Amino acid sequence: MTSLLATVGLVKRFGGLTATDGVDLTVEAGEVHAVIGPNGAGKTTLINQLSGEIAPDAGRILLDGRDITGEPVYRRALMGIGRSYQITSVFPEFSVLDNVVLAVQAHAGHSFSFWRPLSAEAALIERARTALAQSGLAARLATPVAALAHGERRQLEMAMTLATSPRLLLLDEPMAGMSLAESERLVTLLATLKGRYGILLVEHDMDAVFKLADRISVLVYGRVIACGDPAAIRANPEVRAAYLGDQDAAVAA
């Protein structure tokens, strides 16, 4: 069976620094595959290569067995790769609803329509409302994004990514900067998404990672030093030494 996403010998160098060092990694359909590692391990660089924002120096990226290494960002998005950003990346001058409508619009044919107002496109708006209800923002439709709290912006970021009906989600630290209650809510949301999407999750919140992940890869200096199910990763001595360290106690508790 071909994996939903597979990388083969992916390499990215920035000058003398090897940010991605021969990474072979797969995400199966319906699986949550978490990538953890210390700061500077190359996690965001990896996601940026998968989404197409930076080009790898060597190696290939396969989506459903098809080589997409040379495809531009927008075409990968249309093929079903949806991503969220570590730093919230929404459109501050639009309303919450318009942000999500724009995400739906990207996957609903071309946008060379110059006369008909977007507010008259009932089908787009209906789908956007559904995505917002799913993410718990149904009450904030008309609010300008500039007026949203940080946690709500993270929720919107998620709603936009889901509204593009992806098959593969690349989530770059979705819990960054969230309060405890907010991250718990997001974990619940992600748990409901599990099984429907293939998810590559980069996250520092170890509770969330061990709760959600089917498999975990540990990235250190651009290299995958271990890959396995949560129990195996927790037991791996190399991982404990390289990364988990003092957080180990918290995870075990």
Place this chain on the structure above:
Amino acid sequence: MSPAVRRRVDARVVVAVLLLGGLALVPMISSLIGGPFYITLFTRIVIFALAAVGLNLILGYGALVSFGHAMYIGIGAYAVGILSHHGVGSGWIQLAAALAVGAVVAVVIGLVCLRTSGMAFIMITLAFAQMFYFLAISLKQYGGDDGLTIAARSDFGVFTLASNTVLYYTALGVLVACLIAFHRLVYSRFGMVLRGCRSNERRMAALGFPTLRYKLTAYVISALVCVIAGMLLANLTKFSAPSYMAWQASGDLIVMIVLGGMGTIVGPVAGAVALLILEEILSGWTTHWMIVLGPAIVLIVLTAKRGIYGYLVERTARHAEARASPS
């Protein structure tokens, strides 16, 4: 929609209608005062307002600061000049030729320029405009440095632009049509994509939009509006000259937009009216009028941060509010 927001929307309509209604009365007032001077001045104003509205589509709604849009005014003007020099006086043929050449130039130059952004985009658009400026100077058979005199204004069959009044209302009609079309455009799918790119292009691509295609389309539309403005300008002055494409002319368009209110549909019209009337009055007083105009622009931009149009809308809204709730 909250009452305050609705009042603001109403105020926008009021200001726009007053502005355009005032412009519609110019020929009558001009004939009352006597002399074709005012109608000529205001035709110039309407034509530059049209060009500024065109540029504002990419500058205000796409954050693409083109410092070379006078080049498209020049293309429109030379299309009329060169064709009429060879005895082609039909406005339709001139229009078709101007739009065709303008579109080809805009697609090619747009594809190159839109690969850059920010300061690089400003500089590369300026560089292309300067190339066309010197190209026009080198066209010796078409007057070179001195420009090209146009024997007769464009003839559109059903009407000709020979009369000043017809030319004025044609220009005003095109301006109003363009304003209505752009008003629809910015709230359409296309307009939302353009504004999304202004805000966060990286995110737009990650959502699945081929952003270059949309920005290029906006660039071409904006260029073609300036081409039409150039055709009208050549008809007004019966002349096409390299100076129409000078970088100062491109700069004037940007000043009009900033002065009037960036990212509003009608703002550039207010900016064009203000700048050209100020220029006219000051140059009547002194030959060193630029020394006065410069600080005046700085003052207006600093006090009315959202431009003259934004200021007028704000005032009208407050006025309406005061009348609605007398205390």
